Amino acid sequence: MIPRARGSWRQARWNEPLVYELGSPNNSGFICPYSNEDAELERVLSTTPEEKLGRMLRDRAPEIPGLSEIEVTRHFMRLSQMSYGVDVGPVPLGSCTMKYNPKISEDIARDPRIRYLHPYQDPDTVQGLLEMLYLLERWLAELTGMDRCSLQTPAGAAGELAGALMIRKYFMDRGEDRDEMLIPDSAHGTNPASAAMAGFKVVRIPTSENGTVDMEALDAALSERTAGIMLTNPNTLGIFEDRILEIADKLHSIGALLYYDGANLNGIMGIVRPGDMGFDIIHLNIHKTFGAPHGGGGPGAGVVCARGELVDYLPRPLIAKKGNRYYWDYECEKCIGRIRMFYGNIVPLIKAFIYIAMLGGDGLREAAIQSVINTNYFIALIRGVDGYDLPYDPKRPRKHELVLSAKPLKQETGVTAEDVAKALLDRGLHAPTIYFPLIVDEALMIEFTESEPRRQIEEYAAALREIAREARHNPSAFKQLPKNTSVGRLDNVYANHPRSVTPTFRILRRRLQGEQLSL
Amino acid sequence: MRLPWAPAANEKDRREMLRRIGVDDAMELYKDIPREIVLEKPPGIGFGRQLSEWELRRIVDSMLRKNKVYTDPPPFLGGSVCFHTIPAVVDAIVSRSEFYTAYTPYQPEINQGLLQAFFEYQSLIADLLEMDVVNVSMYDWSTAAAEAILAAMRVTRRRKVVVAGNIHPERMDVVKTWLLGKNASIQIVDFCRETGRVDLEQLGNIVDNNTAAVYVEVPNFFGVIEDSVDAIAEAAHKRKALFIVGVEPLSLGIVRPPGSYGADIVVGDAQPLGLGLNYGGPYLGIFAMRWDRKLVRQMPGRLIGLTKTIDGKEYGFTMILQTREQHIRREKATSNITSNEALMAVAAAAYIVLLGGGGLRELARSIWLRSHYAAKRLAELEGVESPLFNGEFFKEFVARFPKPYHTIHKMLLEKGVLGGLPLADKPPLMDYYSALFCVTEAHSMKDIDKLVEAIGEAL
Ligand SMILES: Cc1ncc(COP(=O)(O)O)c(C=O)c1O
Numbered sequence: 001m002i003p004r005a006r007g008s009w010r011q012a013r014w015n016e017p018l019v020y021e022l023g024s025p026n027n028s029g030f031i032c033p034y035s036n037e038d039a040e041l042e043r044v045l046s047t048t049p050e051e052k053l054g055r056m057l058r059d060r061a062p063e064i065p066g067l068s069e070i071e072v073t074r075h076f077m078r079l080s081q082m083s084y085g086v087d088v089g090p091v092p093l094g095s096c097t098m099k100y101n102p103k104i105s106e107d108i109a110r111d112p113r114i115r116y117l118h119p120y121q122d123p124d125t126v127q128g129l130l131e132m133l134y135l136l137e138r139w140l141a142e143l144t145g146m147d148r149c150s151l152q153t154p155a156g157a158a159g160e161l162a163g164a165l166m167i168r169k170y171f172m173d174r175g176e177d178r179d180e181m182l183i184p185d186s187a188h189g190t191n192p193a194s195a196a197m198a199g200f201k202v203v204r205i206p207t208s209e210n211g212t213v214d215m216e217a218l219d220a221a222l223s224e225r226t227a228g229i230m231l232t233n234p235n236t237l238g239i240f241e242d243r244i245l246e247i248a249d250k251l252h253s254i255g256a257l258l259y260y261d262g263a264n265l266n267g268i269m270g271i272v273r274p275g276d277m278g279f280d281i282i283h284l285n286i287h288k289t290f291g292a293p294h295g296g297g298g299p300g301a302g303v304v305c306a307r308g309e310l311v312d313y314l315p316r317p318l319i320a321k322k323g324n325r326y327y328w329d330y331e332c333e334k335c336i337g338r339i340r341m342f343y344g345n346i347v348p349l350i351k352a353f354i355y356i357a358m359l360g361g362d363g364l365r366e367a368a369i370q371s372v373i374n375t376n377y378f379i380a381l382i383r384g385v386d387g388y389d390l391p392y393d394p395k396r397p398r399k400h401e402l403v404l405s406a407k408p409l410k411q412e413t414g415v416t417a418e419d420v421a422k423a424l425l426d427r428g429l430h431a432p433t434i435y436f437p438l439i440v441d442e443a444l445m446i447e448f449t450e451s452e453p454r455r456q457i458e459e460y461a462a463a464l465r466e467i468a469r470e471a472r473h474n475p476s477a478f479k480q481l482p483k484n485t486s487v488g489r490l491d492n493v494y495a496n497h498p499r500s501v502t503p504t505f506r507i508l509r510r511r512l513q514g515e516q517l518s519l
Numbered sequence: 520m521r522l523p524w525a526p527a528a529n530e531k532d533r534r535e536m537l538r539r540i541g542v543d544d545a546m547e548l549y550k551d552i553p554r555e556i557v558l559e560k561p562p563g564i565g566f567g568r569q570l571s572e573w574e575l576r577r578i579v580d581s582m583l584r585k586n587k588v589y590t591d592p593p594p595f596l597g598g599s600v601c602f603h604t605i606p607a608v609v610d611a612i613v614s615r616s617e618f619y620t621a622y623t624p625y626q627p628e629i630n631q632g633l634l635q636a637f638f639e640y641q642s643l644i645a646d647l648l649e650m651d652v653v654n655v656s657m658y659d660w661s662t663a664a665a666e667a668i669l670a671a672m673r674v675t676r677r678r679k680v681v682v683a684g685n686i687h688p689e690r691m692d693v694v695k696t697w698l699l700g701k702n703a704s705i706q707i708v709d710f711c712r713e714t715g716r717v718d719l720e721q722l723g724n725i726v727d728n729n730t731a732a733v734y735v736e737v738p739n740f741f742g743v744i745e746d747s748v749d750a751i752a753e754a755a756h757k758r759k760a761l762f763i764v765g766v767e768p769l770s771l772g773i774v775r776p777p778g779s780y781g782a783d784i785v786v787g788d789a790q791p792l793g794l795g796l797n798y799g800g801p802y803l804g805i806f807a808m809r810w811d812r813k814l815v816r817q818m819p820g821r822l823i824g825l826t827k828t829i830d831g832k833e834y835g836f837t838m839i840l841q842t843r844e845q846h847i848r849r850e851k852a853t854s855n856i857t858s859n860e861a862l863m864a865v866a867a868a869a870y871i872v873l874l875g876g877g878g879l880r881e882l883a884r885s886i887w888l889r890s891h892y893a894a895k896r897l898a899e900l901e902g903v904e905s906p907l908f909n910g911e912f913f914k915e916f917v918a919r920f921p922k923p924y925h926t927i928h929k930m931l932l933e934k935g936v937l938g939g940l941p942l943a944d945k946p947p948l949m950d951y952y953s954a955l956f957c958v959t960e961a962h963s964m965k966d967i968d969k970l971v972e973a974i975g976e977a978l
Contacts, residue, residue, distance in 0.1 A: 011629065016632075016635065018635070018638075018639060018642075019639050019643070019868075019872045020642070023872060023875060024875075025875055025876035025877055026875070026877055027875050027877070028873070028874055028875040028877055028878030028881075029608075029873045029874075029875075029878075030606065030873050030874045030875075030878045030882070032878070032881050032882050032885050032960060033604060033885075033960050033961065033963070034885070034889075034960070034963045034964070035881070035885060037963065037964050038884070038885055038888055040964070041888040041889065041891075041892050041964070042888065044892060044895070045888065045891055045892060045895060047891075049773050049883075049884055049887040049888070050773075052911055053744070053773060053774065053911060054746070054911070055746060055775075056744050056746050056748075056774055056775050056911070057773065057774070057775065058771065058772070058773055058774055058775050058776060058880075059775075061772070061876040061877050061879065061880040062646055062647050062771065062772070062776070062876040062879055062880070063646050063876055064643055064646050064647065064871060064872070064874075064875055064876035064879065065872060065875055065876070066872060066873070066874060066875015066876065066877060066878055067872050067873065067875070069606075069608050069873065072608055072612075072869055072872055072873050073608055073611065073612070075872075076612040076615070076636065076865070076869055077612075077615070078632070079631075079632030079633070079635055079636050080612075080615035080617040080618050080632055081617065081632065082630075082631045082632030082635075083615075083617040083618055083621055083629075083630050083631070083632035083633045084617065084621060084629045084630055085616060085617050085618065085619065085620030085621035085622070086616075086620040086621075087616035087617065087620045088616075088617055088620075091620075091621070091622055093622050093625070096622050098620075098622055099524070100524045100525075101616075101619070101620055102523070102524055104572050104575065104576070106614065106619075108576075108579055110610070111579075111583060112588055112590075113583040113584075113586045113588055114583065114586075114797065114798065115795045115796060115797055116588045116589070116590060116602070116795075116796055117586060117588070117796055117797070117798040118589075118594050118596045118600065118602065118796050118798070118937065119598075119600055119796070119798050119799030119800075120596050120598050120600075120940050121587075121589075121594070121596065121798075121937065122928075122932065125586065125587035125932070125937075126586050126587070126798065127585040127586070128582035128583045128584060128585035128586040129582075129583070129586055129798060131582050131585070132579070132582055138564075139564040139565065142562045142564050143562055143564055154658040154659070154662070154800065154801070154860075155658065155856070155857070155858040155859070156857075156858065157845070157855040157856055157857055157858065158658060158662070158855075158856075160855060161697075161855055164700070165696065165699050165700060168699060168700050169699065188845075188846075189844070189845035189846040189847070189848075189849050189852065189855075189857075190845050190855045190857055192845075192849040192850035193845035193848075193849060193850060193852040193854065193855035194855040195850065196850040196851070196852075197669070197697075197700065197854070197855055198699070198700035199699075199700025199701060199702070200700070202849075202850040240549075240551050240552055242551045242552065242553065244553070245553055245555075245556070268549075268552075270558065270561035270562065271549060271552070271557060271558060271561070272549075272552050272556050272557055272558060273556070273558065273562075276556040276558075277556060285858075287858065291524070293619045293620050293862075294619075294620070294621065294622045294623070294858070295618070295619050295621075295860075295861055295862030295863075296618050296619070296621040296622070296623065296624065296630075296633045296637075296861045296862055296865070297622070297623040297624070297655065297656075297821065297858060297859050297860075297861030297862070298656065298801070298858045298859040298860045298861045298862065298863075299800070299801030299858075299859075299860045299861075299862060299863060300858040301801075315696070336696050336699060337692050337693070337695055337696035337699075338661075338689060338692040338693050338696055339662075339693065339696060339697075340658050340659050340661050340662050340693060340800075341599070341659050341660065341661045341687075341689045341690065341693065341799065341800075342600075342689070342798075342799025342800055343798070343799050343800070344799070344800060345800040345801040346797050346798045346799055346800055346801075347797050347800070347801055348801070354575060354579070356564060356565050357565050357566060357570055357575055357578065358523060358565075358569065358570045358571075358572075358575050359522070359523070359565065359569060360563075360564070360565035360566065360567065360568050360569050360570070361560075361561035361562045361563050361564045361565060362520060362561055362568075362569070363520065363522060363523075363565075363569050364561060364564075365561035366520050366522055367522055367525060369545045369546075369548075370522065370525050372545070372548050372549070373533065373536055373537065373540070373545055373548070374536075376540045376548055377536040377539060377540055379540075380539045380540045380541070381539070396551065397540075397542075397547075397548040397549075397550075397551070399548075421626060422626075422628070425626055425628055425629045430626065430629065431625075431626050433625070434625075436846065450522065450524075450525040451524060451525050451526075453526040454526075454532050454536060482628050482629070485628040485629045485631075486628070486629075486631045486632070487627075487628055487631050487828060487833060487835040488628065488828040488829070488830065488832075488833065488835075489628060489828060489829050490627050490628060490826050490827070490828055490829070490835045490837045491826050491827050491828065491829045491831070492826070492837065494826050494827050495824050495825075495826035495837050495839050496824075496839050496840060498812070500826075501824055501839060501840070502824050502825040502826075503638075503641060503651075503652045503653070503822050503823070503824045503839065504638075504641050504642040504645040504646075504651060504652060504653060505638075505639075505642035505645070505646070506642060506645045506646055506651055507651055507652075507810065508825060517810065518812075519810065519812050519815055
């Protein structure tokens, strides 16, 4: 081994000013195309926008700084160096499936034969792209055991909204007045939020001691008002709902429907299908399971799929094929309409096409298995480490993710899950998801996916072990962490206080001019 | 089998990991799944086997070859999405994988760069719109409009919404879908067949004390700039309804910003700001509000704010007002949105500062001149009404031809020209003879002459 610099990891720290402090409205790094023609155009038109716009003319240029290209480049390059994604190190955020994003996908996504296509171009001029989307739709339907999929939904949550609206419309058409949606207390916040947006009352179903849906509570909740249940399986504890077939029977027997939140598909793809579990409508998170990047929050893509009668309710248009020709099918007798404009977030969808094409069915299954091995290997490494425990049936294998509780550590030392997260950041490791699911105190929700090398998983376990040890020696030091990131721990009270909250430079400008602004 | 993007699958590692877990076979980790639904073998999807990069490239290439790309001249298709130039530096910035492989910055200290870029996006859009609070993004213009209406219904506790009948038809569809579960009543205001503008008198009559919001687009679907925005604002505010305006951001280089005429909520799409066409997405839904406690508490989506370190010594950025959001508020959240279009916000921010306020004005002017030149040249052709509406327009305009437009469109395609958007099946016009053209900075006078000439030959 070659000798290396001693000391800890340090993130870049540029003290980079805001663009407002760097540029001035009179500067620009942009040369407007064909600007040599503008004078000629004014002559031919014998008028100007200033003349014609009248009272709708903006009286002066926007108060926006301009920068030269080199300044723009440096500014954002420095900002990128103060950012952290999967290409920098592990981002084991549970529920987020932060897997590696293949470079070939980025490469292909920039192909002008995708980028320069206008959504209203004649379908005959985009047959190649439609073919890819068609195959993707078929593959996803096959992988999940559903009949048809709509590629329209731009994210998982939009898929949930579509699904909830489909359920609503389905019962409306049948003249049934069902207004309750059952949702486990371990569910992601988007589930109840989506149900509420579709006009449902949310009925919370508790989790049993072994980490799955409490069947007695479920029975008690079922009634003629029940429209359906929204479930993810494996659930957010990483535990497979082993009584899923029973649950499906219970709901179907009273005429209610099952919605599947596909955010947690990664550990079971190619092994078991939501369609076979009895789900009627599902969504998939293309940016989680199928290798499209998260982009610092988006764009992702959702896909919503349905079985049987529910296919009629899917958002339109659907990708279709007649003979050798691909086209968009707008036929919508019962459908909920459109969830967004056009056909979907095409770029992430193409990345999913590439991901599936390169892995094939066997490869997807292999990826699922590897992700589950990684989860359980990590559990084996962390088991018995003082300070953390694995609530809900610790002997039972987890699937794509696991949820530790740092409650023992907090009770013993006062160091919280958030402090543990900051201590991980200080070691150059991204923190897990914390405080979710809500049913676990001091939750640390960890998902390595198939992408993390064994060595990295071991390093992560070692870091958590070391953190627990340090917490016992010097708990107060934790409140000052992180120290090695580009900025130290941030003040949430100041950030959100009505008299200091500052969401834009426009507000900052006014505050600096001495205005008292309160929100 | 070797997984291309997962390193741990070598035999020895796997054996050792399984031993440590305490199982002999990985499938033992799945034994809690009911036997009858476990697949015997994985579905035969993909191309029946694993592919190398090279094989994949060739397959993709053979497919993409069937797509037709129009760059000479660039497309004249309108419909809210137009062909614009993308500065190379914008691509370079969003290709930084520290940005694009990151998740939503839940841990602000390690993602200050992303957060600052988002804050800058919010700030730049705020100054463009002259609005105070802008979120990191909605999915697109249509879902932003739907969320704005939902927010207005919560703020006012009213259920009636008044929507201009000349907004983009797909946005109208989306709004209807999103309101399916809300018991809302959507009232559509007619537009004037001469100007293409919303019928102000009718609007005034429809807005009442049950109205949550009035939604108009400036420019509207026809590219026409509504010029009675002050009166519409007054009509809405008189009844304590919110005024929601949809905008095309580049137009604001020369067109009055909605903040200056009383908009309460502004929505739009950043697609023209360096995001490309991509056959319909991803784009970025702009969402902005006035500085008003009651409004901002109902804001959907992620917001970034300036803050200090706990020792008070330094500034930094973090997500703010999160108690509005689904992960905390669940069924009482202002929206279900979590993943959004954040990377597109970085692109838009880079694009906007590359231009600067002056550059934006210059660009908007140039687009105005070019689109007017095209409309004027088309009008010189016999029997062509161009623009069909006499309301002042920006970038897009409707032209009406003496024969069904789709036959003209076909002949243009044969000449390699992607013409206007046929309006035969597009509400609210539904006219076989009309098309919606979009002319941008990407079109030279020569390109426009070529279009006009080709149409002339097709007539
Ligand atoms: C379990 C679960 N469900 C739903 C979602 C929502 O998906 P999206 O972020 O794509 O809207 C997420 C992720 O955010 C999730 O983890």
